[in-house]
Amino acid sequence: MVPTAPYGSWPSPIDAALAAAHDGYPDHVGVVGDDLWWTEARPAEGGRRVLVRRRPEGEAQQVLPEPWNVRSRVMEYGGRPWDGADRTARGPLVVFVHFDDQRLYAYEPNATAAPRPLTPLSPVGGGLRWADPRIDLDRGEVWCVLEEFTGEGPTDVRRVIAAVPLDGSAAEHRGAVRELTEARHRFVTGPRLSPDGRRAAWIGWDHPRMPWDGTELILADVDADGTLRRARTFAGGPEESIAQADWSADGQLLFASDRSGWWNLYRGDPEAEEAVALCPREEEFAGPLWQVGRRWFQPLDSGLVAVVHGRGATTLGILDPESGELVDAAGPWTQWNPTLAAHGSRVVGVAASPRTAYELVELDTATGRARVIGCGHDDAVDPAYYPEPLIRTYTGPGGRDIHAHVYPPHSPDRIAPAEELPPYVIWAHGGPTSNVSLVLDLETAYFTSRGIGVVKVDYRGSTGYGRAYRNRLCEQWGVVDVEDCAAVARALADEGTADPRRLAIRGGSAGGWTTAASLAATDVYACGTVIYPVLDLATWLDVTHDFESRYLESLVGPYAELPGRYRERSPAQHADRITAPFLLLQGLDDAICPPAQCEHFLEKMAGRGIPHAYLTFEGEGHGFRRADTMIRALEAELSLYAQVFAIDRTDIPLLELTK
Known part of the structure; x- marks a missing residue:
């Protein structure tokens, strides 16, 4: 017979230490070569976030030891703090933001050298900060968001899209950072390059609007020398929130907009500058852009699109843009976070349920099978x-x-x-x-x-x-x-x-x-x-x-x-x-x-x-x-x-x- 005791007085094996140890979740998922990478919280190590690497069918390994802390402070809520590129025989190259000094660093896991700084320090206000990086090996640069304080006040700040040299020449020289845009908007996300490299797309917005009030999707041409020109507004405005933009494999522009009253997915022809809804529903296919670099959808090489969607709770689905058919992944998960990565026919995301904490889940779109491949829930x-x-x-x-x-x-x-x-x-x-x-x-x-x-x-x-x-x-x-x-x-x-x-x-x-x-x-x-x-x-x-x-x-x-x-x-x-x-x-x-x-x-x-x-x-x-x-x-x-x-x-x- 179960004993009786007043509410609030019951004993429990879930103490505060156990709850604290399980706080946090994997985030900022990405694929480099055949390897899966992500960041992970370490409450017992002062709350730092570590970079983790998992080789195919291998064990997950922490990449950077203490005191490295992979976390950006752009807009104070941060954003995507790392990116990686596969260099075949030389192994991967990773760039990341270190929380303590907010510098951008380059790291080669297959080499023995420690991470090397790519960006300088600044004594002005909150200094220089970086987020949402994308490595361009052909140009030898990292394209990302630069947040630069111009004074001591919290609002003395400008943000632009910038290119940081991978050779380290900007580590002590601010002038070596190439600014790709003027300060046209108060806030920007990192650019997304079209598959042919001829165009770049990003999101911008201005005070007093927040990004869920109104943003603009900016489209620009990219010259051979990496200069952005003819920047123009493709979609969005004061009363339309665009939360994410990316490119399909065939060069079509994909973006999530709430122009219908719900964040739905749209496809636009960059030549015609018009867009159509791919799966119009009274559901959300995106969310509030508190951090730059969030990914509610992920285009696949096959032309399909992985989407996080739902009303209240969310699920992961695979959308066929041609037919509008949406097939959801089977499984117990009731919440998918806005971080997705794709490798071939596989999609990886971060998901949880009322019975499981956040896990790394892989969906094979060829078979429809979903399985946990990292940070698997273990009942403590x-x-x-x-x-x-x-x-x-x-x-x-x-x-x-x-x-x-x-x-x-x-x-x-x-x-x-x-x-x-x-x-x-x-x-x-x-x-x-x-x-x-x-x-x-x-x-x-x-x-x-x-x-x-x-x-x-x-x-x-x-x-x-x-x-x-x-x-x-x-x-x-x-x-x-x-x-x-x-x-x-x-x-x-x-x-x-x-x-x-x-x-x-x-x-x-x-x-x-x-x-x-x-x-x-x-x-x-x-x-x-x-x-x-x-x-x-x-x-x-x-x-x-x-x-x-x-x-x-x-x-x-x-x-x-x-x-x-x-x-x-x-x-x-x-x-x-x-x-x-x-x-x-x-x-x-x-x-x-x-x-x-x-x-x-x-x-x-x-x-x-x-x-x-x-x-x-x-x-x-x-x-x-x-x-x-x-x-x-x-x-x-x-x-x-x-x-x-x-x-x-x-x-x-x-x-x-x-x-």
């Missing part, structure tokens, strides 16, 4: 402790839909007393132009296996449900996200799923904003966990990075016209309204949501008698990557809930709450 505990998600659609204000994933408390060796309702934590995702993924997450299981339910809300404004749903957050940030989270929480209580007295909310970044705004604007929650948040809209404009420095114009409205709205919605301006205990977690090296916001907020909370705790972490930026940080943060969060929800737990450090 009995899968009986994993939560089972429920896909729910709730009714929000005005009768509008709110999408959510509900994870009820679950344990194979404990049940709660029949009369007790469980506590629940509402998770508000970051972005806010993003969404929640339907995948196994041990951080979620950390709570559910102890008897605390979790519900992840795709509030209005989330991606994955078309542009109209995304646009419902326009000028409503801090209103509809707060309303939708509260509506889901109340629905859980009204239907008898959750204890209305033991509801909490938590989130990081934009989710931290929603959490703090919810504590200030509603009485739904007994407590909250606020992680590297935005807390004061007006002051955030002065300190955040360039990429998001105009984001609030679409989320809130123009500051010059609506300063009162910025004050009214900011939790920091209404600290007097917060009456629930809270935990505030902040990385001290965060350039996106700097710690000054938290410090000013806490000054206003001082002396109000509200129990709270503030934990800071040196060496952490926007998004925790170090194992020790993640352990401390998870245990502190659980301790907050235990104290507020009157749960007896003595197996975690006590979080000291001050007033």
